[in-house]
Amino acid sequence: MPKWEWDKRLETGIEEIDDQHRELFNRIDKLELAMYSGKGAAELKQLVQFLISYVDEHFEAEERVMLDAVYPGFAKHVHQHNEFRIFFDELMNSCRDRGADSYLAIDVDKKLRSWWENHILKMDMDFVPYADKR
DSSP states (O other): OOOOOOOGGGOOSOHHHHHHHHHHHHHHHHHHHHHHTTOHHHHHHHHHHHHHHHHHHHHHHHHHHHHHHTOTTHHHHHHHHHHHHHHHHHHHHHHHHHOOOHHHHHHHHHHHHHHIIIIIIIIIHHHGGGSOOO
C-alpha cells in the first residue's frame, strides 16, 4: 500500500473543505496505525464518534459550495453523499449490534480509503473549478 500522506494535490483551495478533508484523512490514518498495534477496535469507536458530526457538517458545507457555484454535477454528488450516509448508518448498526471489533475496523478502513480515492479525489475535485474560493 502506498504511503498515506497529505500533500497539496489533495487540496481544493476551499479552506473549510480542505480542513475537513485533512481531519478525515488523519482519522483514517489513525485507524490504520491503531490496527497495526492491535487497537483498531478502540480507534474505530473514536472514529464513529467523530463521523457522527462530520458526515452532516462536511456534506452540508460541500453542498452549500456547490449550490452557490451552480455546479452542474450537484445531484450526482449529493447522491454519493446519501450513499455514504447509508454506509455510515450500517456502520452504526454494526457497532451497536456486534460491537466494534478488529474485523469491522479493517472493513471500515478499506471502505473509507475507497471513499477517499473515488469520491474525494475525483468527485470533489470536479466541483473545484466552479467554486468561489474566497
